Amino acid sequence: MEWMVWTTPTTVFFAVIAVLLACMTTWELVSPTIERKGFLPISTTRGDRFFIGLLSSAYIHLIVVGFTPLSIWLALGASVVWCLILMRWG
């Protein structure tokens, strides 16, 4: 796998995404999602909110990295909190 020039951070990143996807699948099998409307303007399923959470997290990271002097760990923390809010009340 050396030709793919893996690094520890990217390995961890993809592993976490894979684990999250596996968890979402298991969760769906155990208790299927019900589409509902939260604070988002559209009604969403659990998977929709998961996707919105990941995509907005990517943008949070880009904004923090590109336009602020803040640490990327702050972006990560903010994203995790944001995703949890989104999954629960979104």
Added chain:
Amino acid sequence: MNKVYNNRAWWLILPMLLLVAFSAIIPLMTVVNYSVQDVFDAHTRFFTGTEWFSEMLNNPELQSALLRQFAFSLTVLAIEVPLGIGIALIMPKKGWQASAVLILVTMPLLIPWNVVGSIWQIFTRGDIGLMGWSLRELGYGYNITSSPVDAWATIILMDVWHWTPLIALLCYSGLRSIPDAYYQAARIDRASKWSVFRYIQLPKLTNVLVIGVLLRFMHSFMIYAEPFVLTGGGPGSSTTFLSQSLTTMAIGQQDLGPSAAFSLIYFLIILLVTWVFYTAIMNMQKDNNKEA
């Protein structure tokens, strides 16, 4: 009707998943790997973290290429979608005329991108090109190599010429699938042409328009060969779109790290815009169904 839910059917997509993993997912992961490193050769590489990302986001050239890209995509969508619907509405519906018009309309879609670029490059030349020569004879100093306005107008005209047929064909097939009973009901109600369009044809076209708008947005947002052949991104950098900046960086300068970071930003923008389009249109449909 009893619908049987059996999730084991998901295993059937496994071969497709493996194929996509090999051709798309794993290469994308490699791009992520490159974006956080400075890679010199197979054995020399340095971890740079988020440096490339902040550099790319603050690069003024790329920022203006991004703005140009949005301006271009929105302009061609704003022209091609209404024009495509209009053409589909006036296309003949049966007989030999229908086949003849279909063939004529489809023609531009069959021409490869770089050939379209070459055709228009010659077409717009002042000395031997029909359009360039005619405009000059009419007294307009048309020149795509020195005037950004001319270059822009030509590129947009070229894209409209090349891709409006796609929207027209999609809409045409959408219109054909409307049962005659709808039109009969409209005639009984003495509905005007406009209300027939607004309340019968347009709602029935939503599905094909979603596909059309998405395809056209993605295509135009990734446009490369046509402007590259026609103007080479010039005059100056006035028609340099995102993919061309990216290619210059990745292939021309071999800056793998920065161009990987830039590709990912590019990818995220496309992902966001297509998702927003898709969700907006799907929700409009849901609301329509509720009303109906």
